[in-house]
Amino acid sequence: MRKSAQRVHRSWNMSRIRGKNTGPEIFVRQILHRNGYRFRVHDKRLPGKPDIVLKRNRTIILVHGCFWHHHSACKRATIPRTNRQFWIKKIAGNVERDTHLRRQLSRLGWRVITLWQCELRDVNRVERRLLRALKSAPRQDSANGPGDVLKDAVPGPGRTTEAAPRL
Numbered sequence: 001m002r003k004s005a006q007r008v009h010r011s012w013n014m015s016r017i018r019g020k021n022t023g024p025e026i027f028v029r030q031i032l033h034r035n036g037y038r039f040r041v042h043d044k045r046l047p048g049k050p051d052i053v054l055k056r057n058r059t060i061i062l063v064h065g066c067f068w069h070h071h072s073a074c075k076r077a078t079i080p081r082t083n084r085q086f087w088i089k090k091i092a093g094n095v096e097r098d099t100h101l102r103r104q105l106s107r108l109g110w111r112v113i114t115l116w117q118c119e120l121r122d123v124n125r126v127e128r129r130l131l132r133a134l135k136s137a138p139r140q141d142s143a144n145g146p147g148d149v150l151k152d153a154v155p156g157p158g159r160t161t162e163a164a165p166r167l
């Protein structure tokens with residue numbers, strides 16, 4: 001397959017948005033850190049390796065790029081003009097998978113909050129929304145709720161849980 005320089009460059013840009021640990025996601029982690037929330041990232045034990053898992057709040061935060069996850073009515077949710085069929089199929093597949101995962105996670109007793117890349121332009125607003133949502137979530141101090149797949153997952157030293165940095 002031949003790729004023009006332009007296409008290579010574009011797919012590089014897109015991979016930055018699609019991949020793990022992208023800007024928007026780090027941004028959300030910073031909000032959580034500075035408000036004292038503990039969380040895991042990309043937890044492999046849950047369906048779809050969700051971006052951010054707040055076990056105590058039984059809440060999962062998905063940070064979605066508007067292009068890859070096709071944020072409805074968002075101007076970033078475009079379909080590229082070249083290879084149109086490929087992109088339609090690809091993005092429709094992503095959307096379908098997202099819907100399925102959200103359903104699966106909520107069946108397991110998690111509340112799922114989806115944050116979109118474009119929403120993160122307004123830090124204060126996202127922060128307010130997030131904190132409000134987390135405060136209203138039932139806090140689980142003992143992790144023995146029904147369907148709690150993480151009940152043995154008490155974070156120990158050297159595990160994937162991130163310690164809040166001193167800011």
Ligand SMILES: [Zn+2]
Nearest residue numbers: 066071074118
């Ligand atoms: Zn958007």
